Amino acid sequence: MAIGEFDLIKRYFEVPAIRHACTQLGIGDDCALLNIPNGYQLAVTTDTMVEHVHFFADVDPQQLGHKLLAVNLSDLAAMGAEPIAVTLAMSLPRVDEQWLASFSTGFKNLARQYHLDLIGGDTTAGPLTLTVQALGLIPSGQALLRSTAKIGDLIYLSGNIGNAGLGLKIQQGYVCANPEQPLYSLHTPQPRIALGQALRNIASSCIDISDGLAADLGHILQKSAVGAILEWDKLRLSAEVRQYIYDTGDWQMPLTAGDDYELCFTVPRQLKSQLDNTCVCIGEIQTQPGLRLLRDGHQTLFQVKGYEHFT
Amino acid sequence: MAIGEFDLIKRYFEVPAIRHACTQLGIGDDCALLNIPNGYQLAVTTDTMVEHVHFFADVDPQQLGHKLLAVNLSDLAAMGAEPIAVTLAMSLPRVDEQWLASFSTGFKNLARQYHLDLIGGDTTAGPLTLTVQALGLIPSGQALLRSTAKIGDLIYLSGNIGNAGLGLKIQQGYVCANPEQPLYSLHTPQPRIALGQALRNIASSCIDISDGLAADLGHILQKSAVGAILEWDKLRLSAEVRQYIYDTGDWQMPLTAGDDYELCFTVPRQLKSQLDNTCVCIGEIQTQPGLRLLRDGHQTLFQVKGYEHFT
Numbered sequence: 001m002a003i004g005e006f007d008l009i010k011r012y013f014e015v016p017a018i019r020h021a022c023t024q025l026g027i028g029d030d031c032a033l034l035n036i037p038n039g040y041q042l043a044v045t046t047d048t049m050v051e052h053v054h055f056f057a058d059v060d061p062q063q064l065g066h067k068l069l070a071v072n073l074s075d076l077a078a079m080g081a082e083p084i085a086v087t088l089a090m091s092l093p094r095v096d097e098q099w100l101a102s103f104s105t106g107f108k109n110l111a112r113q114y115h116l117d118l119i120g121g122d123t124t125a126g127p128l129t130l131t132v133q134a135l136g137l138i139p140s141g142q143a144l145l146r147s148t149a150k151i152g153d154l155i156y157l158s159g160n161i162g163n164a165g166l167g168l169k170i171q172q173g174y175v176c177a178n179p180e181q182p183l184y185s186l187h188t189p190q191p192r193i194a195l196g197q198a199l200r201n202i203a204s205s206c207i208d209i210s211d212g213l214a215a216d217l218g219h220i221l222q223k224s225a226v227g228a229i230l231e232w233d234k235l236r237l238s239a240e241v242r243q244y245i246y247d248t249g250d251w252q253m254p255l256t257a258g259d260d261y262e263l264c265f266t267v268p269r270q271l272k273s274q275l276d277n278t279c280v281c282i283g284e285i286q287t288q289p290g291l292r293l294l295r296d297g298h299q300t301l302f303q304v305k306g307y308e309h310f311t
Numbered sequence: 312m313a314i315g316e317f318d319l320i321k322r323y324f325e326v327p328a329i330r331h332a333c334t335q336l337g338i339g340d341d342c343a344l345l346n347i348p349n350g351y352q353l354a355v356t357t358d359t360m361v362e363h364v365h366f367f368a369d370v371d372p373q374q375l376g377h378k379l380l381a382v383n384l385s386d387l388a389a390m391g392a393e394p395i396a397v398t399l400a401m402s403l404p405r406v407d408e409q410w411l412a413s414f415s416t417g418f419k420n421l422a423r424q425y426h427l428d429l430i431g432g433d434t435t436a437g438p439l440t441l442t443v444q445a446l447g448l449i450p451s452g453q454a455l456l457r458s459t460a461k462i463g464d465l466i467y468l469s470g471n472i473g474n475a476g477l478g479l480k481i482q483q484g485y486v487c488a489n490p491e492q493p494l495y496s497l498h499t500p501q502p503r504i505a506l507g508q509a510l511r512n513i514a515s516s517c518i519d520i521s522d523g524l525a526a527d528l529g530h531i532l533q534k535s536a537v538g539a540i541l542e543w544d545k546l547r548l549s550a551e552v553r554q555y556i557y558d559t560g561d562w563q564m565p566l567t568a569g570d571d572y573e574l575c576f577t578v579p580r581q582l583k584s585q586l587d588n589t590c591v592c593i594g595e596i597q598t599q600p601g602l603r604l605l606r607d608g609h610q611t612l613f614q615v616k617g618y619e620h621f622t
Contacts, residue, residue, distance in 0.1 A: 024352065028534070029457050030389035030518060031354035031447070036347035041335065043342035044430060046444060048400045050437030078341035089359045089400075089442040119355060126361030127438035131400040133357060136342070146340050207341060223339070 008095065008123050012104040013088070015111075015118070022084045022137070023117040032119035034085060034135070041143065043136040045075035051128035061099045063187040064130075065106025070189045071210065072134040073114065074261040077196035078208035080144040081136030085119045086111065089133075091126035114193060144199060144206035144265065149224035153204050153266035155283040156275065158192050160236035161213055165257020166244050174248070178240055189261040195279075199265055202274050206265035212256045214302055217264050218291055230255075230283035230302070232295035255293075255302070319406065319434050323415040324399070326422075326429070333395045333448070334428040343430035345396060345446070352454065354447040356386035362439035372410045374498040375441075376417025381500045382521065383445035384425065385572040388507035389519035391455040392447030396430045397422065400444075402437035425504060455510060455517035455576065460535035464515050464577035466594040467586065469503050471547035472524055476568020477555050485559070489551055500572040506590075510576055513585050517576035523567040525613055528575050529602055541566075541594035541613070543606035566604075566613070 018026060025033040036042055049055060049068050069086065076083050088107070092100075111118060167186025170179045192208070199206060205224060207216045214230075221228055237245075237254060245251045266285055267275065286292075293302040329337060336344040347353055360366060360379050380397065387394050399418070403411075422429060478497025481490045503519070510517060516535060518527045532539055548556075548565060556562045577596055578586065597603075604613040 025454070025456070030386040031356040031392065031454075033390075033449070033454055034353040034355060035451070036351075036353055038349045040347075042345040042347055042353065042446075044345060044396070044398060044446070045342040046398045046400050046431055046433050046442075048402060048433045048435050048437075048440075048442070050402050050435050050440075053402075053435055053437045075341040079344075081342065085355070087355060087357045087444060089357050089444075091359060091361050091364075091440050120357055122357050122359045122442070124359050124361050124364055126359075126364045126440060129359075129361075129402050129437060129440040131357075131359070131433070131442040133398060133400075133444045135353075135355070138344070140346070143336070143342075143344055145336070 012100045013108065013118050013121070015108065018117055019115045020084050020117050023119060026117055026119045027121065032085070034119070036137070039140055040137040041140050043076055043079045043081035043138055043143065044133065045072055046131060046133040047072045047075070048129060048131040060187065061103040062106035065103040066110050066188055068130050068132055069107050069110045070191050070261065072132045073191035073193060074189065074208040074210065076134055076136040077192045078144065078206050078263060079136070079138060080142060080196045080200040080206065081138045082197060083114045083116050083134055083136045083193065085117045085135045087120040087133045088118060089122045089131040091124050091129040093126070093128055139200070142200045144196065144203050146205055146207055146220050147223040149205035149220050149226055149266040149285050150268065151226055151285055151287050153268055153285040154272055154281050155217065155228060155230065155285060156265050156267055156279045157236070157282050158195050158263040158279055160238055161209065161260050161262060162241040162254030162257060163238055164189065164259035165253050166241050168257065168259070169244065169253070174244065176240055176244065181238065182240055186259055189259065191261060192263045195263060202271050203265040203267055206263055209258065209260040209262045209264055211258045213264060214255045214291060220264070220266065221291060227286045227289045227291065228283055229286055229292045229294055229299070232293060234280060234282045236280045323411045324419065324429050324432070326419065329428055330426045331395050331428050334430060337428055337430045338432065343396070345430070347448070350451055351448040352451050354387055354390045354392035354449055354454065355444065356383055357442060357444040358383050358386070359440060359442040371498065372413035373417035376414040377421050377499055379441050379443055380418050380421045381502050381572065383443045384502035384504060385500065385519040385521065387445055387447040388503045389455065389517050389574060390447070390449060391453060391507045391511040391517065392449045393508060394425045394427050394445055394447045394504065396428045396446045398431040398444045399429060400433045400442040402435050402440040404437070404439055450511070453511045455507065455514050457516055457518055457531050458534040460516035460531050460537055460577040460596050461579065462537055462596055462598050464579055464596040465583055465592050466528065466539060466541065466596060467576050467578055467590045468547070468593050469506055469574040469590055471549055472520065472571050472573060473552040473565030473568060474549055475500065475570035476564050477552050479568065479570070480555065480564070485555065487551055487555065492549065493551055497570055500570065502572060503574045506574060513582050514576040514578055517574055520569065520571040520573050520575055522569045524575060525566045525602060531575070531577065532602060538597045538599045538601045538603070539594055540597055540603045540605055540610070543604060545591060545593045547591045
């Protein structure tokens with residue numbers, strides 16, 4: 001870690017004490033030190049957010065701080081991991097104290113919720129770019145992978161879908177009678193940490209919905225070398241999303257919009273009774289490759305790709 | 312990890328197989344999975360490099376790939392850690408295949424040298440910003456900290472100093488008869504991984520020289536609540552650095568220039584025989600706070616701060 005930025009990190013990101021039992025040494029030396037308990041594996045993920053790409057200059061910095069951490073924790077949730085620590089690398093055009101105070105509040109509030117330590121970081125001058133790396137624990141051998149869905153497994157979603165996508169449509173000009181919830185879903189996603197851990201011995205595969213249900217489920221299908229059928233009528237949609245589809249005819253939005261950060265997972269049929277009813281069965285893993293959609297009595301092949309940065 | 316960039320990462324950064332025994336799962340799922348052997352602690356560090364701040368557009372991409380990884384490995388070296396895995400978050404203005412091929416070559420060649428796996432990453436469009444997080448192992452309780460130097464300990468450097476600083480002066484216009492070695496030191500630093508591990512049961516404190524000897528030794532002094540005397544005559548300087556000082560009178564350069572990535576460490580007197588003669592004793596830890604320099608028979612308080620991004 002570079003040195004000059006200790007004061008900056010200290011002022012905005014320091015918390016009174018170490019929170020997690022794994023943390024032996026946090027910010028302030030060449031490295032942080034973590035104790036990894038015997039019998040556990042370490043899960044590691046990293047995500048970057050860039051101004052003008054992932055957010056705009058007028059973003060609420062507190063929501064940005066929350067979301068940056070939330071999208072990384074969501075990757076841990078999708079593996080069934082318990083978050084233990086994060087690092088934060090920030091490139092900042094200038095030191096805007098008000099912005100930093102608000103950003104760090106959003107970041108720290110979510111970190112506190114999961115007893116996470118910010119164990120390191122790097123702060124440099126430069127275009128506004130924010131990278132988090134999140135570390136988590138999983139009992140050895142219990143990680144939820146993308147590659148282990150089996151034919152006949154049921155496909156589940158952890159809640160309703162399309163709310164964040166609707167939030168984006170609202171930002172782009174769609175007039176919604178109740179915009180608060182969709183905008184909240186877009187800006188303040190809640191990583192499904194508890195559910196991910198609860199699924200450890202139930203789900204056969206899992207992914208979080210960052211790029212859209214069709215694209216993310218597509219990754220499970222590809223990695224597991226299987227296909228699936230998805231039943232439109234089983235999707236749980238909010239009243240606002242239903243109204244949006246009625247107004248615009250854009251029924252594909254809940255399947256293709258990203259940023260929901262719900263979990264999509266597969267469950268062997270004999271284990272489905274172990275799920276609570278917040279989870280919604282939306283389809284089934286099949287032998288035939290590809291993602292098929294059953295809608296209005298018709299079955300069609302659904303081919304959608306997620307957001308590609310360089311295409 | 313976002314999805315769309317798998318192909319990009321795969322094309323340039325994939326290596327044929329998992330290299331390190333700790334890696335169970337690399338790139339391709341929501342998280343990577345690592346096995347941390349019992350009796351070891353995890354060391355975690357992160358460093359960012361930003362175009363126009365840490366390097367310029369005309370930088371050799373292969374050297375940049377090497378240096379980005381090297382500066383992170385140097386932080387692991389300074390803790391006495393064995394590197395096991397890294398993640399790479401890249402924000403790129405465009406996909407420049409030639410640039411990426413060269414950058415990834417520099418990065419991968421150094422990774423191969425240490426049997427390191429690139430276990431994850433994130434690639435987004437945006438201003439050129441590169442963040443590495445490096446993970447390493449240390450036998451529990453054997454980490455080399457900054458805070459544990461003791462009064463009477465001897466201060467050592469792992470080699471000569473000022474070469475990278477001279478490389479920067481050469482880039483800024485200083486005419487050197489033999490510019491190759493200083494420029495190589497600046498662009499292709501070699502992290503002192505083997506030495507860091509060898510120092511585990513010898514050094515009482517350790518730091519790597521990224522911000523300059525005076526500033527980095529200053530961190531040991533501050534964290535350990537001690538002072539030091541540093542003897543100018545004991546510093547090992549290259550012929551080129553001596554010539555630079557003769558030409559310019561700028562004798563402070565080797566003390567204040569960064570980027571050498573040598574280790575500066577303290578050793579209890581009774582253990583000094585365990586060091587090999589590549590290490591140079593340059594001074595002693597003392598009770599009186601502050602860093603004193605003995606030069607030409609005079610002792611003066613030496614106050615220098617490292618590079619500060621926002622001042």
